[in-house]
Amino acid sequence: xxxxxxxxxxxxxxxxxxxxxxxxxxxxxxxxxxxxxxxxxxxxxxxxxxxxxxxxxxxxxxxxxxxxxxxxxxxxxxxxxxxxxxxxxxxxxxxxxxxxxxxxxxxxxxxxxxxxxxxxxxxxxxxxxxxxxxxxxxxxxxxxxxxxxxxxxxxxxxxxxxxxxxxxxxxxxxxxxxxxxxxxxxxxxxxxxxxxxxxxxxxxxxxxx
Amino acid sequence: xxxxxxxxxxxxxxxxxxxxxxxxxxxxxxxxxxxxxxxxxxxxxxxxxxxxxxxxxxxxxxxxxxxxxxxxxxxxxxxxxxxxxxxxxxxxxxxxxxxxxxxxxxxxxxxxxxxxxxxxxxxxxxxxxxxxxxxxxxxxxxxxxxxxxxxxxxxxxxxxxxxxxxxxxxxxxxxxxxxxxxxxxxxxxxxxxxxxxxxxxxxxxxxxx
Amino acid sequence: xxxxxxxxxxxxxxxxxxxxxxxxxxxxxxxxxxxxxxxxxxxxxxxxxxxxxxxxxxxxxxxxxxxxxxxxxxxxxxxxxxxxxxxxxxxxxxxxxxxxxxxxxxxxxxxxxxxxxxxxxxxxxxxxxxxxxxxxxxxxxxxxxxxxxxxxxxxxxxxxxxxxxxxxxxxxxxxxxxxxxxxxxxxxxxxxxxxxxxxxxxxxxxxxx
Amino acid sequence: xxxxxxxxxxxxxxxxxxxxxxxxxxxxxxxxxxxxxxxxxxxxxxxxxxxxxxxxxxxxxxxxxxxxxxxxxxxxxxxxxxxxxxxxxxxxxxxxxxxxxxxxxxxxxxxxxxxxxxxxxxxxxxxxxxxxxxxxxxxxxxxxxxxxxxxxxxxxxxxxxxxxxxxxxxxxxxxxxxxxxxxxxxxxxxxxxxxxxxxxxxxxxxxxx
Numbered sequence: 001x002x003x004x005x006x007x008x009x010x011x012x013x014x015x016x017x018x019x020x021x022x023x024x025x026x027x028x029x030x031x032x033x034x035x036x037x038x039x040x041x042x043x044x045x046x047x048x049x050x051x052x053x054x055x056x057x058x059x060x061x062x063x064x065x066x067x068x069x070x071x072x073x074x075x076x077x078x079x080x081x082x083x084x085x086x087x088x089x090x091x092x093x094x095x096x097x098x099x100x101x102x103x104x105x106x107x108x109x110x111x112x113x114x115x116x117x118x119x120x121x122x123x124x125x126x127x128x129x130x131x132x133x134x135x136x137x138x139x140x141x142x143x144x145x146x147x148x149x150x151x152x153x154x155x156x157x158x159x160x161x162x163x164x165x166x167x168x169x170x171x172x173x174x175x176x177x178x179x180x181x182x183x184x185x186x187x188x189x190x191x192x193x194x195x196x197x198x199x200x201x202x203x204x205x206x207x208x209x
Numbered sequence: 210x211x212x213x214x215x216x217x218x219x220x221x222x223x224x225x226x227x228x229x230x231x232x233x234x235x236x237x238x239x240x241x242x243x244x245x246x247x248x249x250x251x252x253x254x255x256x257x258x259x260x261x262x263x264x265x266x267x268x269x270x271x272x273x274x275x276x277x278x279x280x281x282x283x284x285x286x287x288x289x290x291x292x293x294x295x296x297x298x299x300x301x302x303x304x305x306x307x308x309x310x311x312x313x314x315x316x317x318x319x320x321x322x323x324x325x326x327x328x329x330x331x332x333x334x335x336x337x338x339x340x341x342x343x344x345x346x347x348x349x350x351x352x353x354x355x356x357x358x359x360x361x362x363x364x365x366x367x368x369x370x371x372x373x374x375x376x377x378x379x380x381x382x383x384x385x386x387x388x389x390x391x392x393x394x395x396x397x398x399x400x401x402x403x404x405x406x407x408x409x410x411x412x413x414x415x416x417x418x
Numbered sequence: 419x420x421x422x423x424x425x426x427x428x429x430x431x432x433x434x435x436x437x438x439x440x441x442x443x444x445x446x447x448x449x450x451x452x453x454x455x456x457x458x459x460x461x462x463x464x465x466x467x468x469x470x471x472x473x474x475x476x477x478x479x480x481x482x483x484x485x486x487x488x489x490x491x492x493x494x495x496x497x498x499x500x501x502x503x504x505x506x507x508x509x510x511x512x513x514x515x516x517x518x519x520x521x522x523x524x525x526x527x528x529x530x531x532x533x534x535x536x537x538x539x540x541x542x543x544x545x546x547x548x549x550x551x552x553x554x555x556x557x558x559x560x561x562x563x564x565x566x567x568x569x570x571x572x573x574x575x576x577x578x579x580x581x582x583x584x585x586x587x588x589x590x591x592x593x594x595x596x597x598x599x600x601x602x603x604x605x606x607x608x609x610x611x612x613x614x615x616x617x618x619x620x621x622x623x624x625x626x627x
Numbered sequence: 628x629x630x631x632x633x634x635x636x637x638x639x640x641x642x643x644x645x646x647x648x649x650x651x652x653x654x655x656x657x658x659x660x661x662x663x664x665x666x667x668x669x670x671x672x673x674x675x676x677x678x679x680x681x682x683x684x685x686x687x688x689x690x691x692x693x694x695x696x697x698x699x700x701x702x703x704x705x706x707x708x709x710x711x712x713x714x715x716x717x718x719x720x721x722x723x724x725x726x727x728x729x730x731x732x733x734x735x736x737x738x739x740x741x742x743x744x745x746x747x748x749x750x751x752x753x754x755x756x757x758x759x760x761x762x763x764x765x766x767x768x769x770x771x772x773x774x775x776x777x778x779x780x781x782x783x784x785x786x787x788x789x790x791x792x793x794x795x796x797x798x799x800x801x802x803x804x805x806x807x808x809x810x811x812x813x814x815x816x817x818x819x820x821x822x823x824x825x826x827x828x829x830x831x832x833x834x835x836x
Contacts (some may be wrong), residue, residue, distance in 0.1 A: 014641065014648075015648055018645055020227075021436075021648075024305075029235070039320050039322070042324035045323050064301075064305070067304075067305075074220055075216075082352055095690075096651075097695075099652045115669035116669040116676065120667075153329060159770045200642045222429070227436055227648075230433055234437055235512065236517065237444075237517050237518055240521045242525055243526045248531070251533035258534065269514060272514045273510075371508065438642060439645025446726050446729055446730050447653070451733045457738050457741060458741055463734075463741050463744065464746070467747070479724065492638055493634075
């Protein structure tokens with residue numbers, strides 16, 4: 001145990017993989033087996049499942065979101081040598097939000113037309129996306145990257161993260177539209193800002209090369 | 210992080226093992242502890258458990274199905290060097306269906322005589338079986354196999370996968386029979402097709418040897 | 419992929435550890451938060467928790483059982499080189515019973531005085547214990563042990579397994595007593611038989627040494 | 628399999644990581660999707676979520692607690708060579724309490740103002756903290772530490788563990804205040820005792836250096 005706190009990647013990654021595996025599987029627990037008056041009527045069961053269509057759709061959509069977050073996180077961690085304290089806190093906060101995701105997904109599946117469900121789901125997704133970007137920024141600043149990662153690759157990863165943020169802000173415009181025009185403007189401006197930051201990274205990447 | 214996307218096997222396999230472990234364990238959550246008027250009456254509890262017999266049977270059957278899928282997936286992945294993007298997407302889609310499996314199992318356990326429950330369970334199983342076959346086909350096409358795997362072993366695996374598809378289509382004939390004769394014909398023809406494809410593989414395997 | 423089927427230990431063990439971790443954690447899901455008329459009354463909540471005492475006791479008892487099974491399984495697998503098909507089937511059957519354990523535990527916690535709950539719990543435990551013993555017997559017969567394991571250690575493990583079976587049969591006598599005297603005799607005779615087998619192993623171990 | 632019982636770290640750590648990952652994710656299962664009379668009313672859903680605020684707050688607080696326990700446990704285990712029988716029992720008891728944690732968290736989230744919920748949550752946390760301290764004390768006594776760990780590092784870890792106990796006792800004073808003044812005195816004295824023990828360790832650490 002050294003003076004400066006650090007944590008081995010392997011252990012933390014086992015926890016991350018475990019949490020993702022469970023969050024993905026727990027999504028399905030929200031799809032309840034419908035109660036039928038006549039258990040032998042296949043029409044009644046099909047109709048009941050039809051009513052569940054939004055829950056089932058939300059399941060596959062949320063599974064895909066979690067899969068994207070998992071692959072994204074994995075690719076970021078691949079470039080990192082070890083976790084110091086701020087990176088550890090950042091990762092654990094990320095996990096807390098990932099574990100919260102099944103609740104947001106259940107809410108959206110149960111009330112797909114309800115704005116309030118989107119007001120939980122969309123900001124939660126945004127926080128996860130921003131935490132990922134922050135995580136990599138911290139890792140670069142604190143010089144915890146693996147030596148073999150070229151500065152070009154670092155710039156490319158930064159650019160991808162920033163574009164991810166931009167995509168999130170543009171994708172949340174329809175939700176913002178249902179709240180207030182001011183939020184549409186905020187999302188649009190933030191989306192443009194992240195596109196501009198990503199382009200700036202691309203130029204600085206080329207300049208340094 | 211290289212230009213061409215790839216993912217280490219170890220991480221993805223941890224996720225796969227985690228998802229299977231949870232899906233297998235979640236199956237049991239559908240077997241509810243029965244509510245009794247008289248908690249001390251062992252006859253009442255045995256009778257209530259008797260009513261649950263189909264749920265308990267569905268549990269062990271679905272556990273066996275998941276175990277077969279897990280061993281099958283494991284044996285396929287053993288022959289693969291790394292995951293590129295299409296293989297990763299294929300595996301994540303496979304996982305989404307595996308996570309969905311406990312819901313289908315719960316539906317079948319709750320309504321064992323209901324055709325609609327089979328219409329969820331059987332196509333889901335079919336999709337999983339077809340995805341496994343597609344997964345290996347993609348891996349061979351994209352030349353991602355481990356070098357030490359002989360072309361004979363590849364042909365044998367292909368043959369086993371295709372026979373798995375054939376078994377699935379023949380096994381789903383009783384379900385098809387309850388829907389429409391046309392579906393029986395479809396299942397029968399597809400079953401024969403996969404048997405024929407498997408035999409063709411066997412011959413080409415011998416020819417190349 | 420060789421002609422003779424085998425499976426690497428590491429993968430199967432990840433699945434086993436995952437299943438045990440989840441089965442242990444799922445036990446707690448059966449302890450429901452009590453519903454109170456007056457949420458602020460601490461006396462009412464303490465009284466409600468008092469009613470849950472048997473569920474909470476069953477939780478810790480079942481957790482200890484699972485922990486014993488896990489340590490036992492782990493110590494057996496440590497001596498094994500690889501899994502062939504019969505050992506794999508034996509392990510997967512063992513996992514199916516372990517996954518079923520939380521249901522039996524919930525049943526016992528809900529109806530602690532009900533004989534029928536014991537008639538699920540006790541035979542399930544017995545099957546798990548017998549499967550472990552069978553598993554090791556198969557491994558020895560099929561010569562899948564690690565070379566460095568001495569024949570003395572093999573005898574000692576056999577003896578421990580057989581004593582485990584004997585302990586199970588003696589411990590199930592109180593349950594048998596509530597069913598019929600004939601079952602008490604069966605349990606008693608089987609318990610003695612396993613003690614005798616264990617002693618025979620001990621002698622043959624000394625004889626060979 | 629040697630005569631003296633021991634267990635490899637890797638296997639036990641997989642179980643620990645699995646249990647923590649599931650306990651963290653299971654916390655969220657207690658946040659139920661609210662039932663609404665009018666599913667499209669976003670005001671009704673926001674109001675219902677507002678009522679859930681204490682459950683959601685308890686989720687994030689309990690997640691943070693589990694994260695602290697996990698990091699703490701991980702740092703202790705890093706210094707240990709192998710697990711003998713007492714350490715194994717200590718770790719499994721620790722896991723049983725960690726698995727019980729989601730129930731205590733659900734109780735506190737459901738009845739945040741109820742003293743009885745605190746009387747489950749606080750002693751459970753205390754037991755976990757004390758078990759961690761005991762675990763390290765046992766490991767040092769039984770000389771199971773990795774050789775490369777300096778005696779200074781051991782003293783520092785001891786000190787941190789004892790300070791953790793002290794923090795727990797001071798933090799439980801508000802709860803004690805609601806029970807009886809005598810318990811406040813007990814918590815205060817125990818807190819001071821652990822601060823004094825930690826200081827004594829600091830001095831002995833310096834003296835030995």
